[in-house]
Amino acid sequence: xxxxxxxxxxxxxxxxxxxxxxxxxxxxxxxxxxxxxxxxxxxxxxxxxxxxxxxxxxxxxxxxxxxxxxxxxxxx
Numbered sequence: 001x002x003x004x005x006x007x008x009x010x011x012x013x014x015x016x017x018x019x020x021x022x023x024x025x026x027x028x029x030x031x032x033x034x035x036x037x038x039x040x041x042x043x044x045x046x047x048x049x050x051x052x053x054x055x056x057x058x059x060x061x062x063x064x065x066x067x068x069x070x071x072x073x074x075x076x
Contacts, residue, residue: 002062003040004029010039013067016047023049026056044075 003009015019029041041061
């Protein structure tokens with residue numbers, strides 16, 4: 001499971017490239033995690049900034065890689 005029943009799941013699905021606003025996403029994950037510990041984040045996608053994003057979000061978000069089909073539909 002990506003989140004417990006009493007947790008809120010927030011998902012980002014897209015290319016992990018700078019033009020997608022990944023810096024804003026990472027900062028948002030940090031701020032929300034500090035004030036709302038029952039929120040879980042998942043990031044679906046691949047791209048040139050994947051390693052940098054992983055380093056910035058650390059354990060606060062789970063990076064899933066490329067997701068397609070039924071799994072992607074579940075995240076939406």
